[in-house]
Amino acid sequence: MIVTLTLNPSLDRTIDVDRLVKGTMTRTRSARIDPGGKGVNVSRALLANRVPTVAVVTSGGADGEQLVRLLEGDGIAVHAVPVAGRTRSNVTIVEPDGVVTKLNEPGEPLSRDELGAVADVVLDEAEGASWAVTCGSLPPGVPADIYARLCEFFTSAGVRVAVDASGPALLAAVGAGPHLVKPNREELAEAVGRPVASVGDAVEAARELRERGAGTVLASLGADGAVLVDKDGVTIGTAPVAAPRSTVGAGDALLAGFLAAGADGAPALAEGLAWGAAAVRLPASRMPGPDDIRRDIVRIDARPDLGRSLIA
Ligand SMILES: Nc1ncnc2c1ncn2[C@@H]1O[C@H](COP(=O)(O)OP(=O)(O)OP(=O)(O)O)[C@@H](O)[C@H]1O
Ligand SMILES: O=P(O)(O)OC[C@@]1(O)O[C@H](CO)[C@@H](O)[C@@H]1O
Known part of the structure; x- marks a missing residue:
């Protein structure tokens, strides 16, 4: 069982337009609503592939009810x-060439009592679980060390912890020694305080996060694939997609595939890459199921070129 926690979930509204021109009225072509938030997406991807999962979320107002x-x-x-603040809506605007513009609300504040209630629920649900996955931005008012504190509780209960966060929440979590962190390129660069412009930069930054406490670092690099740095060394892979439809949630699919495959070494990286690539071929934040996932496109580089520049 894999338990996910999304403190700041969303209704993801995806709108297709022919062209987005700032400052003009644009007629839309179609729209859809998906349940959203990073942990929510990890659970959606796991369930689509028949991996047992429970999603713990906050829910407020009519949009919270719709999410559930x-x-x-x-x-x-x-x-x-249940929480007093309204569950947020995040908007994604997609143009025909796959260019995505994303507008994420901050979410409404969580009170101390509400946060305590969520923590009780997720610790309870995680009892006996193989993984607790804590993901996404924190609503206003939630202390930046919340993932770090939860990590300590989960770890002492014998539950492995994966964290997908950014900024101070990621830094604090790394210090608490999670089994796995999944930063993207920007999060990695912010965490180490220097640009990540090449595959080698990503490897060095991931190594630094391991030195600071993370057990395994799965760094996602968009179209450049992903870098895995763990106790056994460095593994690098790619899974090219000729015509990406929507990259929203691809990182969540990558993480879900990696966990589903056992979270260990090249086989798990390859599975994660296959799931991530499948998500990119699907519209909006749809999560891939078995029929969407192609493992034949994955390449694990036996002799990676660390000097390779990352796509801008
Ligand atoms: N343009 C692309 N072509 C092929 N694969 C892609 C592309 N974009 C993303 N991917 C796949 O999805 C994975 C995650 O992408 P990315 O690094 O953009 O994650 P992210 O920023 O965490 O995404 P999100 O927050 O939307 O879930 C990559 O490691 C890669 O496997
Ligand atoms: O604002 P956050 O919490 O950083 O990210 C939220 C979000 O962009 O992440 C998911 C894609 O990974 C979407 O479902 C959701 O809208």
């Missing part, structure tokens, strides 16, 4: 903690 209805409609086991 959508998740339950998809057959996801969801434990929603």
Whole structure:
């Protein structure tokens, strides 16, 4: 069982337009709503591939109720903690060439009591679980060390912890010694305080996060694939997609595939890359199921070129 926690979930509204021109009225072509938030997506991807999972989320107002209805409609086991603040809506605008413009709300503040209630629920749900996955931005008012504190609780209960966070929340979590962190290129660069312009830069930055406490670093590099740095060394892979449709949630699919495959070494990296690439071929933040995932496109580089520049 893999338990995910999303403190700041969203209704993801995806709008297709022919062309987005700032400052003009644009008629849209189509729109869809998906349950969103990083942990939510990890659970959606796991369930689509028949990996048992529970999604713990906060839920507030009519949009929170809709989020829970959508998740339950998809057959996801969801434990929603009611909160006073409205669940946010995040908007993605997609142009025909796959260019994505994303507008994420900050979310509404969580009180101390609400945070305590969520922590009780997720610690309870994680009892006996193989992984607890804590993901995404923190709502206003939530201390930046929340993932670090949860990590300590999970670890002492014998549950492995994966963290997908950014900024101070990622830095604090790394110091608490999680089994796995999944930064993207920007998060990695911010965490080490220097640009990540090449594959070698990503490897060095990932090594630094390991030195600071993370057990394994799975750094996602968009179209450049992903870098895995763990106790056994460095593994690098790619899974090219000729015509990406939407990259939203691709990092969540990568993480889900990596965990589903056992979170260890090249086989797990390859599975994660296959799931990430499959997500990119799907519209909006749809998560891939078995029929979408192609493992034949994955390449694990036996002799990686560390000097290779990353796509801008
Ligand atoms: N343009 C692309 N072509 C092929 N694969 C891609 C592309 N973009 C993303 N991917 C795949 O998805 C994975 C995750 O992408 P990325 O690094 O953009 O994650 P992210 O920023 O965490 O995404 P999100 O926050 O939307 O989930 C990559 O490691 C890669 O496997
Ligand atoms: O604002 P955050 O919490 O950083 O990210 C939230 C979000 O962009 O992440 C998911 C894609 O990874 C989307 O479903 C969701 O809208």
